[in-house]
Amino acid sequence: MRKTKKRRYTVLKGEKIMYFLILVAIAVFPLSTVFTKAVLSETNITLEQMKNQISEQEGINESLSMQVDELASLDKIQEVAQEKGMTYNNNNIKNIDE
Numbered sequence: 001m002r003k004t005k006k007r008r009y010t011v012l013k014g015e016k017i018m019y020f021l022i023l024v025a026i027a028v029f030p031l032s033t034v035f036t037k038a039v040l041s042e043t044n045i046t047l048e049q050m051k052n053q054i055s056e057q058e059g060i061n062e063s064l065s066m067q068v069d070e071l072a073s074l075d076k077i078q079e080v081a082q083e084k085g086m087t088y089n090n091n092n093i094k095n096i097d098e
Contacts, residue, residue, distance in 0.1 A: 070076065078088065 081088070
C-alpha cells in the first residue's frame with residue numbers, strides 16, 4: 001500500500017486581500033458607471049434648460065431692440081415733439097464747420 005499525501009492548499013494573507021479587492025472592484029465599477037451616467041444625464045437636462053432660457057432671452061432682446069429703433073426714428077421724435085408743443089425751425093439750426 002502506498003500512502004498518498006494530500007496537500008492542503010492554504011490561502012495566504014496577500015491572496016485574501018487580492019480576492020477582496022477583486023470583489024470590491026466587481027461591485028464598484030457597475031455602480032460607478034450608473035452614477036456617472038445619472039450625473040451626465042442631469043447635466044444634459046440642465047444644459048438644455050439653459051439653452052432654452054438663452055433662446056427666449058435673445059428673442060426678448062431682439063424685440064426690445066426693435067422697439068428702441070422704432071422710438072428713436074426721426075418721425076417718432078418729431079411726433080413727440082409736436083405733442084409737447086415744440087416746432088421745427090430751420091433758422092435755429094447752426095452748422096459747425098471744422
